[in-house]
Amino acid sequence: MDIKKKDVDALNAVVTVVISKDDYQDKVTKILNNYKKTANIPGFRKGHIPMGMVKKQYGRGVLVEEVNKLLQEGLHNFLTQEKLDVLGNPLPKNETEINWDNDEFTFEFDLGLSPSFKVDVAKKAVTAYKIVADKEMLDNQVKSIRKQYGTLKSKTEVAKADEITGTFTCEEKGIDKSTTIELDSLKGKSQIKALIGAKPGDVVSLKTKGMFAQEQDNQKHFDVSAEDAKGLSVDVSFKIEEVNTREMADLNQELFDKLFGEGNVTSEKALKEKIKEDAEKQFAQQSDQKMLNDVVESLIENTKFDLPKDFLERWIQVSGENPMTPEEAKAEYARSEKGLRYQLIEGKLRAEHNLQVSFDELKAYALDMIKVQMAQFGQLDPSEEELNNIASRIMSNQEEVKRLSEQLNSSKLLDFFKENAKLKIKEVSYDKFIKEAYA
Helix, strand or coil, rough: CCEEEECCCCCEEEEEEEEEEHHHHHHHHHHHHHHCCCCCCCCCCCCCCCCHHHHHHHHHHHHHHHHHHHHHHHHHHHHHHHHCCCEEEEEEEHHHHHHCCCCCCEEEEEEEEECCCCCCCCCEEEEEEEEEECHHHHHHHHHHHHHHHHHEEEECCCCCCCCEEEEECCCCCCCCEEEEEEEEHHHHHHHHHHHCCCCCEEEEEEECCCCCCCCHHHHHHCCCHHHHHCCCCCCCCEEEEEEEEEECCCCCCCHHHHHHCCCCCCCHHHHHHHHHHHHHHHHHHHHHHHHHHHHHHHHHHCCCCCCHHHHHHHHHHHCCCCCCCCHHHHHHHHHHHHHHHHHHHHHHHHHHHHCCCCCCHHHHHHHHHHHHHHHCCCCCCCCCCHHHHHHHHHCHHHHHHHHHHHHHHHHHHHHHHHHHHEEEEEEEEHHHHCCCCCC
């Protein structure tokens, strides 16, 4: 077998594979001899079939199969030995031109080559948000805790800040939903005005448009679909069943112990510090994910290289379960090009900076995750044997291994970017972060 590569340009090449009779003849003859012994052909006793008859019936099929086996094996070995970094798979150029009556066969394949490029993670500054729990947030959290652990007191008339339990109905939209609303949660001034002074047993007509600040509240209180919740604008009746005011809980040691365990928090100041600490841990996860997404976008935008576009469009066209038209393949390439570029960038970063995940790292990661989960259920000191048994079960589950690998891969990449990317730290409140990051 003779295999040669000819470069068309920096991103495209043609591989020519020549398979001669000496490469396949012994294998074909051996298979046909076995067929001669075992084949069932009408008119001949088993094992006494003339070789000419065997070749006539099976020869072409065996030849094609064995040559294709040699072809695939030879091509794979060549790409591996030559360390060719190819995109997609080799595409046959002349498969319809092969004359199987010949003794020698020449196959040609187009290759799409991975581009050569450099990645500079510090080329352009990316904003990294540091989200802080500000005074307003802490005060609101304390207020929310006091309300949550407070006591309800029944009332005979709706006033500001009361909680109202009742049933919304609207025949037009099929609404018939029992719910509890806090007057403070309503956005619409006309709805608030209509409810103040109402009593249990009253039926109040309200407009849904602008009643709540968030569309998901329409889903929650009117029990409508997400689609109907968008801009919901109908008249509803609200039959009031209960009116309650919530007397907020005192900030005392009993409440502190209920929230954080005995003696862990002993004052309002310490309570706010604990709330701040817990909140900012959660905020850090959100800001890290935002930073990771922004660094990725920056790398895609600022790492310039060409791709073998024509080759990739042809490969997309024929590689799926259902072949595409050229137009469909072109559209699919346009949709997937950004993702392909980042795959190449990430692959280069992982190779150059040793960011691959090893089995030992994955197992250690699984063990740490198990310890955290067991601690949440009060098992603070599990035995090594118990931990290893659970880890073994997890590592034998392919889906779990894939999920943990993705998490650890993302974590290693995040740590790498934190150390090496050009980050511009910006301290913001959570509300401002939401406005800026997801505007």
